[in-house]
Amino acid sequence: MRGLPMVVRDARMPERVTIYEVGPRDGLQNEPEVVPLEVKAELVRRLVAAGLPVVEATSFVHPRWVPQLADAAELVELLRGEDESLEHPVLVPNERGLDRALAAGCTHVAVFASATETFAAKNLNSTVADQMTMFGPVVERALAAGATVRAYVSMCFGDPWEGPVDPDVVVRVGRRLLDLGATQLSLGDTIGVATPAQVGDLVARFAAAGIDVDRLAMHFHDTYGQALANVHAALLAGVTTFDASAGGLGGCPYAESATGNLATEDLVWMLTGLGIEHGVDLDAVVATTAWMAEQLGKPPASAVARALIG
Amino acid sequence: MRGLPMVVRDARMPERVTIYEVGPRDGLQNEPEVVPLEVKAELVRRLVAAGLPVVEATSFVHPRWVPQLADAAELVELLRGEDESLEHPVLVPNERGLDRALAAGCTHVAVFASATETFAAKNLNSTVADQMTMFGPVVERALAAGATVRAYVSMCFGDPWEGPVDPDVVVRVGRRLLDLGATQLSLGDTIGVATPAQVGDLVARFAAAGIDVDRLAMHFHDTYGQALANVHAALLAGVTTFDASAGGLGGCPYAESATGNLATEDLVWMLTGLGIEHGVDLDAVVATTAWMAEQLGKPPASAVARALIG
Numbered sequence: 001m002r003g004l005p006m007v008v009r010d011a012r013m014p015e016r017v018t019i020y021e022v023g024p025r026d027g028l029q030n031e032p033e034v035v036p037l038e039v040k041a042e043l044v045r046r047l048v049a050a051g052l053p054v055v056e057a058t059s060f061v062h063p064r065w066v067p068q069l070a071d072a073a074e075l076v077e078l079l080r081g082e083d084e085s086l087e088h089p090v091l092v093p094n095e096r097g098l099d100r101a102l103a104a105g106c107t108h109v110a111v112f113a114s115a116t117e118t119f120a121a122k123n124l125n126s127t128v129a130d131q132m133t134m135f136g137p138v139v140e141r142a143l144a145a146g147a148t149v150r151a152y153v154s155m156c157f158g159d160p161w162e163g164p165v166d167p168d169v170v171v172r173v174g175r176r177l178l179d180l181g182a183t184q185l186s187l188g189d190t191i192g193v194a195t196p197a198q199v200g201d202l203v204a205r206f207a208a209a210g211i212d213v214d215r216l217a218m219h220f221h222d223t224y225g226q227a228l229a230n231v232h233a234a235l236l237a238g239v240t241t242f243d244a245s246a247g248g249l250g251g252c253p254y255a256e257s258a259t260g261n262l263a264t265e266d267l268v269w270m271l272t273g274l275g276i277e278h279g280v281d282l283d284a285v286v287a288t289t290a291w292m293a294e295q296l297g298k299p300p301a302s303a304v305a306r307a308l309i310g
Numbered sequence: 311m312r313g314l315p316m317v318v319r320d321a322r323m324p325e326r327v328t329i330y331e332v333g334p335r336d337g338l339q340n341e342p343e344v345v346p347l348e349v350k351a352e353l354v355r356r357l358v359a360a361g362l363p364v365v366e367a368t369s370f371v372h373p374r375w376v377p378q379l380a381d382a383a384e385l386v387e388l389l390r391g392e393d394e395s396l397e398h399p400v401l402v403p404n405e406r407g408l409d410r411a412l413a414a415g416c417t418h419v420a421v422f423a424s425a426t427e428t429f430a431a432k433n434l435n436s437t438v439a440d441q442m443t444m445f446g447p448v449v450e451r452a453l454a455a456g457a458t459v460r461a462y463v464s465m466c467f468g469d470p471w472e473g474p475v476d477p478d479v480v481v482r483v484g485r486r487l488l489d490l491g492a493t494q495l496s497l498g499d500t501i502g503v504a505t506p507a508q509v510g511d512l513v514a515r516f517a518a519a520g521i522d523v524d525r526l527a528m529h530f531h532d533t534y535g536q537a538l539a540n541v542h543a544a545l546l547a548g549v550t551t552f553d554a555s556a557g558g559l560g561g562c563p564y565a566e567s568a569t570g571n572l573a574t575e576d577l578v579w580m581l582t583g584l585g586i587e588h589g590v591d592l593d594a595v596v597a598t599t600a601w602m603a604e605q606l607g608k609p610p611a612s613a614v615a616r617a618l619i620g
Binding site: 004005006008009010013157158163164165192193194195196197198200201222223224225226228229231232233263266269270272273274275302303304307 | 314315316318319320323467468473474475502503504505506507508510511532533534535536538539541542543573576579580582583584585612613614617
């Protein structure tokens with residue numbers, strides 16, 4: 001069985017891509033049982049050892065909202081103490097979060113915006129326009145402190161309350177975040193409803209607006225099984241950064257057995273078959289997923305892990 | 311939530327496709343507990359009512375090998391008794407199976423070939439070359455009786471014993487089956503290892519060999535999560551027929567929780583988003599999957615069903 005998949009290149013696609021691992025942050029933040037600090041640190045260590053070039057480690061969200069990540073500063077300091085050369089990005093929801101991240105010595109931060117009014121209201125207690133007022137000082141102060149800023153844009157392809165999302169609004173929100181000083185946008189299909197032509201269309205609209213496709217990352221959820229088809233469309237549109245979560249960590253708002261984030265190993269399988277360089281060791285990711293599934297006491301949500309471990 | 315996905319067309323793709331439903335045959339043949347005849351008939355009825363234009367109903371395989379399908383003739387006769395206008399295709403492994411299918415009045419049959427020596431030996435007790443000697447009389451006699459013949463080619467993208475599969479061998483096997491008189495080829499990724507560029511490459515090789523892409527169907531398994539990405543590549547290559555199985559019925563050789571056949575509802579979600587006509591009612595398929603999951607006493611394997619039912 002192993003040795004597969006066969007490698008067949010598609011000359012229309014990038015030669016290499018960056019996998020941006022979000023499991024320790026986006027995955028664990030949805031876990032109801034608090035995961036011990038040492039397990040979180042070991043997860044990050046294993047992902048780094050598997051070759052993942054970027055591992056978002058945690059979020060400096062208020063512990064009252066996400067008790068799971070209350071140990072953000074401890075985790076960052078523990079990991080830095082082991083290897084000073086590693087600088088894992090962290091999410092900062094607001095200025096208070098930025099203060100804590102900077103105090104912990106973080107040099108890569110990410111903010112989390114919304115492309116839709118309902119989600120901006122529910123998640124940020126703001127509006128699509130007013131959220132920029134909130135992010136402005138966060139980005140400005142992060143840059144002044146020498147940090148880089150990634151900006152997530154959520155609900156780019158569909159919204160559970162509003163339904164369809166106007167792609168031109170997504171481009172406008174993205175442009176504002178880049179204008180504030182973000183270096184990269186992560187365009188999120190937060191509820192997993194996107195299909196491939198919609199993805200190609202959105203990327204084309206960013207390009208038509210003069211935004212370099214290399215500044216876009218795609219963040220797909222596999223809720224409806226569409227994530228890898230959407231990655232395929234994004235690769236054909238020239239996208240070179242993809243968010244993924246080992247084992248599909250990230251749960252699902254709908255059902256325990258359903259999947260959330262695109263699983264890193266499913267993405268690695270496809271990229272490997274496409275002959276696209278990614279630098280990640282498939283076996284090491286699958287082993288990490290197996291180990292993490294044991295820690296969490298539930299089976300992995302990824303197809304590749306189930307096929308190879310099961 | 312419902313009303314989604316948003317529709318965005320990709321002008322490079324076909325305007326309509328045919329979904330060839332294989333759940334009642336390819337799905338149920340792997341179920342260890344014998345499903346009652348009435349449940350099988352009701353599954354076919356519900357799939358037809360959901361708008362699926364072709365539903366492969368059963369296999370006239372020897373009952374000793376697949377006891378689950380020992381009631382093939384009864385099922386075919388029961389369904390015809392209810393609606394004479396419906397002619398469901400059936401699998402016939404050999405001349406004896408064809409005799410039984412013709413005696414039951416079937417007018418669409420399918421044979422099952424192998425692209426690799428090891429699978430030809432294990433599944434057919436033959437070789438890639440010699441299997442044609444076996445299929446020749448089956449196809450000839452089926453055509454003489456006025457039936458159409460579909461030919462499955464298994465292991466087109468990878469083989470669990472041999473690993474890589476030479477795509478030119480797949481084209482040669484396919485051409486021989488068409489030369490014998492088959493009207494359609496179903497190219498199977500039996501172990502689910504294919505990735506998209508490999509799919510596009512194989513379709514291009516068939517086209518280069520002068521074979522009309524409209525005579526190809528793609529039969530993907532979702533074992534490694536790649537099925538819909540592969541459908542996407544096949545659509546871009548002009549393929550217009552896709553095999554799928556409601557609820558991903560078809561189990562998996564590796565783990566109970568892992569998926570086998572591409573799930574019809576996951577395919578319908580993507581095609582709907584792509585604005586490709588398919589004639590299938592998503593809600594009706596999901597309801598059928600939910601009903602069948604109750605009959606089998608296990609959760610559905612499709613992402614869409616888990617998201618919408620869960």
